[in-house]
Amino acid sequence: MAGGPVSAAADRLDALTSWHADWTGLRVAVLGLSVTGFSVADTLTELGADVLVVSETASEEYARLVPVIGARQWTGPLDAVPAALVDFGPEVVIASPGFAPHHPVIRWAREGDVAVWGDLELAWRVRDKxxxxxxxxxxxxxxxxxxxxxxxxxxxxxxxxxxxxxxxxxxxxxxxxxxxxxxxxxxxxxxxxxxxxxxxxxxxxxxxxxxxxxxxxxxxxxxxxxxxxxxxxxxxxxxxxxxxxxxxxxxxxxxxxxxxxxxxxxxxxxxxxxxxxxxxxxxxxxxxxxxxxxxxxxxxxxxxxxxxxxxxxxxxxxxxxxxxxxxxxxxxxxxxxxxxxxxxxxxxxxxxxFRLDPHRIEVVAVAAGVTWVDDSKATNPHAAASSLAAYPGAVWVVGGLLKGVDIAELVSSRGPAAKAAIVIGVERDEITAAFARHAPTVPVFEVDHTETEDVMAQVVDLAVGIARDGDVVLLAPAAASFDQFASYADRGRRFAAAVHERIGGGADGDTDDRSRSPQH
CATH class of the missing domain: 3.40.1190.10 (Mur-like, catalytic domain)
Structure with missing residues (x-):
């Protein structure tokens, strides 16, 4: 209805295009309490807004800090819109990036004509601080x-x-x-x-x-x-x-x-x-x-x-x-x-x-003529394809959470050139089936350990038995890590640790040597 609450809220938000605008009392629901969510809540309370942080979980540190900065917090299941959020009646919802378009709270806000922003929208509006x-x-x-x-x-x-x-x-x-x-x-x-x-x-x-x-x-x-x-x-x-x-x-x-x-x-x-x-x-x-x-x-x-x-x-x-x-x-x-x-x-x-970050085509060891490369950051097929193009003929360590992406095209295009494949993760069947169909002559080995500590130890043991002088063992999983590891960085660190424990850096090269990166 013209001139109603929704229109009034929209008019006020349209005017909030500066740090120096009047944000006082603006009712803002902040979804998520990680680094991004806390930065949003902290900014808004500094501006004088009325902030309710809504999250499924909260670390001890953030749970302690939210009331300190002057915000309120609701924590609990978000498979439905919590009554505390409805009662709060936010004029705008600012969501952390993890909240997908189909999330119940996002749908509720959009269907109710409540403005929905991300943290970048807020940052752009207050960029003149x-x-x-x-x-x-x-x-x-x-x-x-x-x-x-x-x-x-x-x-x-x-x-x-x-x-x-x-x-x-x-x-x-x-x-x-x-x-x-x-x-x-x-x-x-x-x-x-x-x-x-x-x-x-x-x-x-x-x-x-x-x-x-x-x-x-x-x-x-x-x-x-x-x-x-x-x-x-x-x-x-x-x-x-x-x-x-x-x-x-x-x-x-x-x-x-x-x-x-x-x-x-x-x-x-x-x-x-x-x-x-x-x-x-x-x-x-x-x-x-x-x-x-x-x-x-x-x-x-x-x-x-x-x-x-x-x-x-x-x-x-x-x-x-x-x-x-x-x-x-x-x-x-x-x-x-x-x-x-x-x-x-x-x-x-x-x-x-300039140096690349760890876990990005990082040579972690060279020993007995074999180069061990950690590209754990290759968390999807496109990234892994780049790694495999850089190191053709590698012993390829692949697998993890595929995030709904079909890996068959990657195996079809890059798999036949691999010397062997060592498949990790909980979604191994799709990968092994792709090799059977598109690269049937490539030896495929599965690591079925569920214990995080055992996965990379077995990977390295298998790779040692396969790789020879001049070969590369490449961790390019083409998948997310959360099925077995805390993060892609954790996956890469455990790979490097298993390599060093099993074969060391060797006399043939420094464990942090990047000089063997491929050229065009």
Whole structure:
């Protein structure tokens, strides 16, 4: 009804586009109490809002802190909408990324015309808490993709810092954007790793003050998180939202047609440019490779006839950064950094000191001529495919929770080249069936231990019996870890520990040596 409670709440929310707006007494339900949920609650109570935190569980630390910051808390089952939430009557619900579109509380809010935000929507609205010397808040760069998000976020932030900008890697990488927004030191740029879940929430927003990044990129697209989104199309549509309202540069992967189509379909600010990257020779407005040299043909006036050198594959190999998918990430990051005016020399400087995070194509040992590689971060088939392309002929350790994704295509395309497969996890049958159908000549070994401590010990024992001088044993599970491990990092640590316990680092190489990363 016109002029009713719903309309009044919407009018008030439309006016809340600054830290300095009047948030006093706004009734906000915060869903979830992890790092993101707490940052939301902490921000809102600082602004004077009336906050109810709703979560299924709460750690002892957060349960203690919620009343300290001035919020209320309800904890219990969320398979139905709790009466405490209904009675609270929120004007807006702000959900942590784990809450899927079909969650009962999200459905209740949307069906009741209650505004639903994610943490990034709130962060964008209050981004002016700390401004730069020019009186403007930090620029945003958005980075998404099925794989490579974290590495590209770190690379981009490193390049920006080397170029003299105050930049912070935030978002899905582990640091809530709201924490960075409230940092009194202030920043020039937030490099935001953004998940498909967070993008779905951004897609609920409209109006002139919706998120408008300086630059954005979708690195690649492959099926993932289908159980959250409900379909491959819904997942793709969420990823595509990264480009909406971009002002300066939409960076896309020329080798992945889906990302190009996303840019073509995106509603961007007039004057925004499409910048392509891949491992081929770049055209004007692209970054790419020419005779082993990474070059920029996008951000120079003479781009139709000239290119700027950024670094070389040889230099990257010396840093363990020459795997093809890593080079692609570097090119994407360089395009984002160049869009903000970072000079090629600064990009080269940043790459000279950059190291990949643990569990990303990390060589954990070299012994008896065998290289043991931990890519536990390869939690879906697309990521594992990149690892297998970098290490063809490896003894492949694969398996875990498949998250509703069909692994048959990966086994069909990469499995036949493997020397052997060692299958772990609770969903082994689908993997072994895929090998039987698509790579029947590849020896397949199953590890059926359910005890976490035993899984990797048996993996290493099997691999020792298979691998010979010159071989690679590659942990690239193509699946999530939560069936048997606390996280992908826990899975990788246990793999490395089992390797070191069984065979050590050996005299043939350092256990932290990355110099054997493959080249093109």
């Amino acid at each position: 700390v401004t730069g010397a020019d009186g403007r808040p930090a620029e945003w760069v958005l980075i998404t993709g099925t794989n490579g998000k974290t590495t590209t976020t770190q690379l981009t932030a490193s390049m920006l810092v080397a170029g003299g900008l105050r930049a912070a890697p935030v978002g899905n990488i582990g640091v809530p954007v709201l924490d960075a927004v409230r940092d009194p030191a202030g920043f020039d740029v937030f490099v935001v790793e953004i998940s498909s879940h967070q993008l779905w929430y951004l897609g609920l927003q409209s109006g002139p003050d919706r998120v408008s990044p300086h630059a954005s990129v979708c690195l690649n697209l492959a099926d993932d998180h289908l159980e959250w989104h409900g379909s491959a199309r819904a997942y793709r549509d969420a990823k595509a939202l990264v480009y909406d309202n971009t002002r300066v540069a939409c960076v896309y992967n020329k080798a992945d047609v889906a990302t190009r189509e996303m840019v073509e379909d995106a509603e961007v600010v007039d004057g925004c440019r499409a910048i392509g990257f891949d491992l081929g020779v770049p055209g004007p407005s692209d970054v790419g490779l020419v005779d082993g040299i990474l070059v920029d043909r996008a951000f120079l006036a003479e781009r139709h006839t000239s290119a700027l050198e950024l670094t070389t594959v040889t230099e990257l190999a010396e840093r363990g950064l020459a795997a093809p998918h890593v080079v692609a990430n570097i090119l994407a990051a360089a395009a984002l950094a160049r869009s903000l005016g970072v000079e090629p020399a600064a990009i080269r400087t940043a790459l000279q000191t």
